[in-house]
Amino acid sequence: MKTQGLDVFYDSDFEQFLAEDHDAATLKKDTDDALRTYCSMFHEPFFNIEDTSINVSDEELYRWVSWCIFYGRSKDEYPLANRETPASADDPDALDDPDDLLLADFAQILEEAKAYEHADMLDNIAIAGEFAIGFDFAMLSCRELGITPPTQLLQSMMGSPRCEKGSHAYEIGNTLLRKAKATDADNEPPETVVRG
Known part of the structure; x- marks a missing residue:
């Protein structure tokens, strides 16, 4: 230090x-x-x-x-101090918001890419409860850093009511999903032709 x-x-x-x-x-x-x-x-x-x-x-x-x-x-x-504290199943009010969990997943991806400042910022946005802004920030960060999040995570974000049509999150998320689908289609093995 x-x-x-x-x-x-x-x-x-x-x-x-x-x-x-x-x-x-x-x-x-x-x-x-x-x-x-x-x-x-x-x-x-x-x-x-x-x-x-x-x-x-x-x-x-x-x-x-x-x-x-x-x-x-x-x-x-510390923004990450309480991220992994499990919510009590007995107390419905203690359960995490699904969008909070999505932002935590995006923050984890940014951490794994060693984009610590981006991850800290995203955690602070989540703590403030600004989920729409958090999705925008996550997508802009992923685009800037060349990160393609898992398809399932992108689909979960796109399914959130806080991912507004026309927002950065919506536009970048759709672009990444199309890119992932095109990549998956390119990687499919060719069909086997059986001739009699």
Whole structure:
């Protein structure tokens, strides 16, 4: 982590704040340094021995702690902190909105493409409940990054009442679906001709 202490002034964005490359040893050291800094900033440890809810990769943990330090916000405010908390089947009001789940799937695709800023932005849009804007942002990001989401995910988005006809999400989603269908048709094996 590029830091010289808690009083350092960061004039660059979050991605520049993160160290560029990690091997296993460097990532562990940077994460340990970040956890100590978090403890100093918030006067509490990042991990609570009774809390078993944190189950993320080493790289994501480093991003999470670094995000808290960079923005001066607690671990509970991280956009992805509560994404995987299952809703209670006994409480219908606690069930996630289907469009919220769709945006989480798009955010996951962006994360896997290492487009972390896009994924964070999409998570913040979802938290605000702006699903139509989220679909537009997801589709624009996918187009910009050359990502083709799975056909089933595109169809689910297109079936949402929040995916409005004429919106970026609608137009780009239709284009990607047509492209996927054309690709599938090109990959079908030729018919076998049986001659008697």
